[in-house]
Amino acid sequence: MIRYQLLSRDGEARRGRLETPHGVLETPVFMPVGTAATVKTLSPDELRGLGAGIILGNTYHLYLRPGHERIARLGGLHRFMSWGGATLTDSGGFQVFSLGEGKGKGEGGAAPKGSLVKIVEEGVEFRSHLDGARHFLSPEKAIEVQEALGADVIMAFDECPPSLADRAYHERSLARTQRWLDRCRAAWSEAEARKADAGPGARTSCSLFGIAQGGLFPDLRRRAVEEAAALDLPGYALGGYAVGEEPAQMWEGVARDAPLLPPDKPRYLMGVGTPEDLLAGIAAGVDMFDCVLPTRCARNGLLFTRRGRLTIRNARWADDPRPPDPECGCYTCRTFSRAYLRHLFRAGELLGLRLNTLHNLHHYLELMAEARRAIEERRFESFRRERLLAWSAGPE
């Protein structure tokens, strides 16, 4: 199991420590997304070198390919991908529900459109985006799959409706999600008890996080948090943000909802976000973040720098011998020029995608490290203001 310790606060911002079966995480922490048991383009050694302590795997993708039972036979997710740090898996729900919405496939994101999704009280029937085969995911199945993968943190199976869906839909959906949460908890307790009976040498114990939904409706969010908190789970997440609303709406919602979460448990804001979003989340008291943005943007040639976003393919950099971010200490910035990275990107060279990914994750992880120091030194708000100002300047 995991154990959270709150070390200090600065306003609502929390500086903490999360012990997991695979290492201690300093929080607030950013978790790179490793959808298909790989953080795209990077090796486990590189991730460790970047200071990543925990990465995320996507249950939907791993369930379909290579299959959770296969991964279990091969020793679980950690051993399968040769990752010694901690892991977190989502429940698969987000991807499955997205099958109906056609958000486009890929890393952590939704599977492609046109697949059938049918929600009933029991769970969700869907078709694989790989071969069209029918599958059924339920709270019990989502827990079974995640227990087989064996991540340090596993997530409850919930529905994540679009923020802007109407109140009636959110109420119906939330009530079902809360019933599913009870079923997830029961299935998880049983699975953990079976592992405990199996004695030493058994798999990692998995810590279940509950997820509070409720869209942009403050009373629904409050109800969701209270009901989930009553289950006394190892941790809690806010789901259903960054799914269609404006950033300002999200920031307002997170600022309102995060402080409602149990203070003695880690707080996770799912699927968020930009560097600006991370600082807003930290200010609200969030401890854990994940997002495909740094890795996906890297593969699209967008680099995050201390002076904002830099589009590497821009002709402006064709002869520029400077690194992408002169203030950055990552391997990419220590070693290569904008001109070279632009060349690699235009030539479709895979090394370019790697070097961009390395840089963007370094930027995110370094931002979190600096935010942690700022909280410790009780200057988080001035740190946040400085960074927002610098980002708005744009690269020279």
Place this chain on the structure above:
Amino acid sequence: MIRYQLLSRDGEARRGRLETPHGVLETPVFMPVGTAATVKTLSPDELRGLGAGIILGNTYHLYLRPGHERIARLGGLHRFMSWGGATLTDSGGFQVFSLGEGKGKGEGGAAPKGSLVKIVEEGVEFRSHLDGARHFLSPEKAIEVQEALGADVIMAFDECPPSLADRAYHERSLARTQRWLDRCRAAWSEAEARKADAGPGARTSCSLFGIAQGGLFPDLRRRAVEEAAALDLPGYALGGYAVGEEPAQMWEGVARDAPLLPPDKPRYLMGVGTPEDLLAGIAAGVDMFDCVLPTRCARNGLLFTRRGRLTIRNARWADDPRPPDPECGCYTCRTFSRAYLRHLFRAGELLGLRLNTLHNLHHYLELMAEARRAIEERRFESFRRERLLAWSAGPE
């Protein structure tokens, strides 16, 4: 300039040392191909870690994108790609002539079909495979471009006809290639003299290698070698092998031609080949090899092992916890299972292409290191027999 020292022999096989402005190479040496100023998927640090001392760049590709003048402005090829080891560039001729043959585009290989190529005494007119623009490459231009790139070894501009073209074609082509060699030498001497005049701080001096063509006609090959040798160039290559003939024909030709090359100069067999080909070349007295095979096969999921070729996508490996090659010490084999590598390959994950590339290059470079030891210990032929036997077994 470079300097070659013959250390010892075992039959025709040579153990030598090649000093370059960017490090000392132990020969026989294999040179990974870095077509567009990157050995596809790998970082310079990884190449160095693999023990690579010299890599190859393709003049045709770099001339078109990002352009040799741009690379020169950015400090030359070494600095552009942040590679501290030695480099060799081809003349661009092979790719340009291949434009007319449609061998398919890609790493080190030919540009795509359908482009116009017109050969005249002055040089070759061709259209870019990128945008269809007209370009003209001549011996003088090929030297100018390579001098701008600034590799440690540069190659003469030649025509590389298909091995199986008729004798009349080979005679005409060879005569022209020999006239072009004279022009290359003159252009190179002038360029090097200009650099010497520019004094210290000027670019790396580039060592020109002559190329002997002549197809499968022993007398043409002999004439080509003799005429080239008379120019007293820093090194010599056999071109026009592995371009359509059977392996046995190539091995016979190389065994006959390589010993004709000047013994006090490095001998380079261009674009060759399989592990079996390398051992045949070494047995014939070749010192330097390059080939896209290990890197391109890696990206197609074909791994070279001590027990021959392993197709990673094969369902047979789906649950196999063993590394691709249990006798291999590379990062891939030390860290990952066949099951995981198969998963990465099937999922189209870039990490899989990297790990496969790392392994295959390790296999090639390790093979060369073992061949060098075998020559030193005067047991090269038995080493060769053992390896051929082991490769023929196939992976367990």
